[in-house]
Amino acid sequence: MEDKSPQKISTSALAKVLEVPVQQLFSTFKDYGWIRKLDEGWALSAKGEFEGGEYVHSKRYGRYIVWPEELAQHPLLQALEDNRHISATAIGKTSGLNTREVNRVLAELGWIKHGFQGWELTSLGEQRGGIQLENDSSGTFYVVWPQDIQAESVLNKQLLFSAEIYSEGASSGDDLFAGQSQYQSVDGHQHGSKAQLQICHWLYMAGLAHACQRRLPVDEDLFADFYLPGQQLYIECWDDHDSSGLAQRMKRKDIYQQLGFAVIDIEKEDLNQLDEVLTRQFRKQGVRVY
Numbered sequence: 001m002e003d004k005s006p007q008k009i010s011t012s013a014l015a016k017v018l019e020v021p022v023q024q025l026f027s028t029f030k031d032y033g034w035i036r037k038l039d040e041g042w043a044l045s046a047k048g049e050f051e052g053g054e055y056v057h058s059k060r061y062g063r064y065i066v067w068p069e070e071l072a073q074h075p076l077l078q079a080l081e082d083n084r085h086i087s088a089t090a091i092g093k094t095s096g097l098n099t100r101e102v103n104r105v106l107a108e109l110g111w112i113k114h115g116f117q118g119w120e121l122t123s124l125g126e127q128r129g130g131i132q133l134e135n136d137s138s139g140t141f142y143v144v145w146p147q148d149i150q151a152e153s154v155l156n157k158q159l160l161f162s163a164e165i166y167s168e169g170a171s172s173g174d175d176l177f178a179g180q181s182q183y184q185s186v187d188g189h190q191h192g193s194k195a196q197l198q199i200c201h202w203l204y205m206a207g208l209a210h211a212c213q214r215r216l217p218v219d220e221d222l223f224a225d226f227y228l229p230g231q232q233l234y235i236e237c238w239d240d241h242d243s244s245g246l247a248q249r250m251k252r253k254d255i256y257q258q259l260g261f262a263v264i265d266i267e268k269e270d271l272n273q274l275d276e277v278l279t280r281q282f283r284k285q286g287v288r289v290y
Contacts, residue, residue, distance in 0.1 A: 008054065008066035017072045020080060021087055021144055023133040028080055035065065085131055085144035094150065095159040097166075100290065101275060104205040105158045106143075108186075114207075114290045117141045128152070161186070165194075165201045166274065195239040195271055196225060202278055203228070203235075206289045210235075222252050231287050234263040
């Protein structure tokens with residue numbers, strides 16, 4: 001006889017059907033009283049069992065909850081779908097920024113701040129409709145936003161500015177910095193190249209105090225591209241095309257080696273993946289960035 005029992009899917013799979021973050025769905029189920037949080041995971045309530053929830057045991061995942069697939073049509077979940085929230089990852093898709101870069105923009109606007117457990121919602125972010133969530137497996141905090149946050153002009157301007165800074169600009173006639181000989185970053189620093197602007201912008205958005213064109217502690221008049229006093233770390237951007245500039249950089253490189261200074265060298269080919277390169281280099285120096 002054919003089995004007529006409804007097909008059941010995990011909470012993660014149901015979240016994909018509804019196109020909402022899985023932690024938002026867990027939080028919603030908790031608010032509805034369908035599940036409750038235990039030290040070892042989630043437990044079904046009587047209400048959750050009434051809605052068709054049941055346990056499945058897996059050697060790989062242990063015990064977890066599954067739901068009838070048609071639960072996606074439940075009026076309460078349809079309301080959730082109508083008020084769908086999106087993550088920083090989704091926000092970044094339109095501008096080409098990664099999750100870290102979007103969160104830094106949101107933090108610079110004062111809508112979130114980084115705390116011990118991750119990104120925390122501020123009062124300003126709450127006014128914008130942000131919702132604080134916690135990752136069930138790692139315990140880290142993150143924030144989701146109403147879909148219409150993408151229509152916020154102040155956010156779009158900041159996202160566009162960051163995207164333009166990190167873009168190569170060679171393939172588009174819309175480069176905001178085309179034809180400029182001086183580049184001003186968000187923090188007011190002036191730079192002679194877009195490459196230096198990119199590094200300065202990254203440092204500022206990552207919340208790292210830095211000096212530009214900082215005089216080296218030697219008799220000769222030599223200036224580092226960037227210096228981070230809190231980390232006692234120098235950054236050199238190897239984007240010079242003329243021989244005199246290259247000669248100056250080689251002098252500075254020798255001084256760094258002689259005095260044992262910590263330095264990060266950024267090559268031209270690093271610029272199209274600057275976030276990954278600098279994040280990795282800072283971690284090697286024992287500096288964690290968010």
